[in-house]
Amino acid sequence: MLPEPIRNAIDVASNAVWGPWTMALLLGTGVFLTIRLRFVQVTHFREGLRAMAPAQASGAGTLSPFQAFMTALGASIGTGNIAGVATAIVSGGPGALFWIWVYGFFATTIKFCEAVLGIQYRKVNGERLSAGPMHYLKDGLGSPKLAWLYAVIAGVAALTTTPFTQPNSMAVVLQSQFNIRPLYSGLAIAVLTWLVVIGGVKSIGRAAEKLAPLKVGLYLAGGLIVILTHVAQLPSVFSLILREAFSMEAAGGGALGVGMMAAMRYGIARGIYANEAGYGTAAVAYGTARTDAPVKQGLQAVMEVFIVSCVTSTISALVILASGVWTSGSTSTAVVAEAFNTAIPTVGGWVVAFCAFLFGYTTLIGWAYYGEQFLEYAFGLRITKPYRWIYCGLVVFGATGKVETIWAWGDLMNGLQVFPNLVGLIGLSGVAASVLRKPKAQEAQVSTAAPPLA
Numbered sequence: 001m002l003p004e005p006i007r008n009a010i011d012v013a014s015n016a017v018w019g020p021w022t023m024a025l026l027l028g029t030g031v032f033l034t035i036r037l038r039f040v041q042v043t044h045f046r047e048g049l050r051a052m053a054p055a056q057a058s059g060a061g062t063l064s065p066f067q068a069f070m071t072a073l074g075a076s077i078g079t080g081n082i083a084g085v086a087t088a089i090v091s092g093g094p095g096a097l098f099w100i101w102v103y104g105f106f107a108t109t110i111k112f113c114e115a116v117l118g119i120q121y122r123k124v125n126g127e128r129l130s131a132g133p134m135h136y137l138k139d140g141l142g143s144p145k146l147a148w149l150y151a152v153i154a155g156v157a158a159l160t161t162t163p164f165t166q167p168n169s170m171a172v173v174l175q176s177q178f179n180i181r182p183l184y185s186g187l188a189i190a191v192l193t194w195l196v197v198i199g200g201v202k203s204i205g206r207a208a209e210k211l212a213p214l215k216v217g218l219y220l221a222g223g224l225i226v227i228l229t230h231v232a233q234l235p236s237v238f239s240l241i242l243r244e245a246f247s248m249e250a251a252g253g254g255a256l257g258v259g260m261m262a263a264m265r266y267g268i269a270r271g272i273y274a275n276e277a278g279y280g281t282a283a284v285a286y287g288t289a290r291t292d293a294p295v296k297q298g299l300q301a302v303m304e305v306f307i308v309s310c311v312t313s314t315i316s317a318l319v320i321l322a323s324g325v326w327t328s329g330s331t332s333t334a335v336v337a338e339a340f341n342t343a344i345p346t347v348g349g350w351v352v353a354f355c356a357f358l359f360g361y362t363t364l365i366g367w368a369y370y371g372e373q374f375l376e377y378a379f380g381l382r383i384t385k386p387y388r389w390i391y392c393g394l395v396v397f398g399a400t401g402k403v404e405t406i407w408a409w410g411d412l413m414n415g416l417q418v419f420p421n422l423v424g425l426i427g428l429s430g431v432a433a434s435v436l437r438k439p440k441a442q443e444a445q446v447s448t449a450a451p452p453l454a
Helices: 004-018 020-036 045-051 066-075 085-093 098-119 134-141 143-161 162-178 184-198 200-231 229-245 258-275 281-288 294-323 332-343 347-379 381-399 403-427 431-437 440-447
Strands: 123-125 128-130
Touching: 004 143, 004 258, 004 403, 020 098, 020 258, 020 381, 020 403, 020 431, 045 143, 045 162, 045 294, 066 162, 066 200, 066 281, 066 332, 085 098, 085 162, 085 258, 085 294, 085 332, 085 403, 098 134, 098 258, 098 281, 098 294, 098 403, 098 431, 128 347, 134 143, 134 294, 134 347, 134 431, 143 347, 143 381, 143 403, 162 184, 162 229, 162 332, 162 381, 162 403, 184 200, 184 347, 184 381, 200 229, 200 332, 200 347, 229 258, 229 294, 258 294, 258 403, 281 347, 294 332, 294 431, 332 347, 403 431
Parallel strands: none
Antiparallel strands: 123 128
16 A cells, blocks of 8 residues: 555646646647548548458568457457546546547547557567567657657556556456455456466467457447446437536536546546557557558557447446446446446446456556567566566556556556657658558558568
8 A cells, every 4th residue: 555645646747747738749649640641540441340350461470460459459448448437437527438539539540650650660580579669769760769768668657557457447346246355356367467478479469369359249238238228318418428528617616627627638548548549559569460561450450449439438438327327436347337237237247347357357468568568678688577477466466556546657657658659650650641652562562671670
C-alpha cells in the first residue's frame, strides 16, 4: 500500500499529463493524419473488413499477419474496454462515451501510420526481429536520442502499468463475483502469464490467435442481451450522452465548462487506454507480421481501433448507462458485472468475470512482448530474461493495489510515451501517405527492404 502523499502525487502528475494540451495534441494529430491520408478510415473501410480474414503469409517477419492482428487486438482489447470505460463513465459522466467515439474515429489514422511505419522501419535478422517507434524515430526521423528516450519510457510504462492495471481489474471482479481474495487471484494470473510469456513472441501469437476472437464474441453476446433487456432506455441514454458531452457544469454544479472538460479528459484518456492509438505499440505488433503488404496491416489496425472504440467500449458504456448502475457507487469491472446481473442474474456477473479474465490475460501477454522490445532496444538482449520474470512477478502486486491509484499511474506513464511517438508520426506522415498511394507491387518492394538488425 502506497503512502497517501505518493498517491496524491501520482494523481496530480496524471492530471497534469492529461491536461487540455495533451487532448488537443492527440485529437489534432488524428485530424491532421486523417486529412493527410485522405480519410483512409472511410475510403478504405471495406478493404479493412476484408483484411481481417486470415490469409497466406509471405515476406519477412515472425508471426502470420492474422496472428499479428490478433496479438494487437488481444493486447488493446483489455480490461480497459471494461474497467477503463466504466471508470470513464463513473468519473467523467455519460458524455465521456461521446469523446471515446470522437477520439476513436481519428485514432484509426494514428494506428494506421504506426502499423505501416512499424513494418517500414523494422529490422529483421533471421529469426530475430525488432520493431517499434524507436526504429522509425531513429532511422526515419533521424533522431537516435528521441528513439532511446521513447524506448526507455515505453519500456518502463509496459513494466509498471499493464502488470498492475490488468490484474487489478481482473481481481476486482473475481472478488465481487466469487469472493476470491485478490492475492490468490494475483498469484494464479502471474503463473498463467509466465507460462506464455516465457516462450516469447511465437507463444504469445499462438495464444492471442485463439483467445482474442473468443473473448470478443462472448462479451458482445452478453452485452447485447443486457442492452436488449433495457432497450426502452436507449433513447434517453443517447440523449444523456450527447447532452453531458457538452455540459457546461459538473453533475453537482460547478464552474463553467467543468462537466465538458471532465468528459473529454476521461473519455480521451480512457479512449486511448482502450484502443492504444498513440502509444506506438501497434508498430511492435504489426511489425512482427510475415507480410509484404504494409497497407494491409495498416487497414487491420484501422479495424482494430473500430472494434475497440465503436463496438466493445460502446457495449460496456451502454450496459452501465441503460441499466442505471453507473450511479450505484461501484467502479471498475464490478460496476459492469452489476449491470450484467440486472439482465442475467448471477450468470451475468460470471460472464463479466470470465471476459475480464480473458481481456486482461491477452493484454498482459501482448504488452509483455511490447515492453521486451522497448527495453531490448535501450539496454540490449541481456535484459530479456530478467524482464520476463519481473513482469510476471509484478502481477501479484497489481492485483492487490488500490483501483484509483493503479489507473492514475497507468494514465501517467502511458501519457508520457505518447509525446515522442506523435513527433515521429507527424514527421513521417508523408512516408505513410506515400506507401498508401503506391501500387501493390511497389508496396511489396518497399516493405521487404527492411534494414537488418545491427
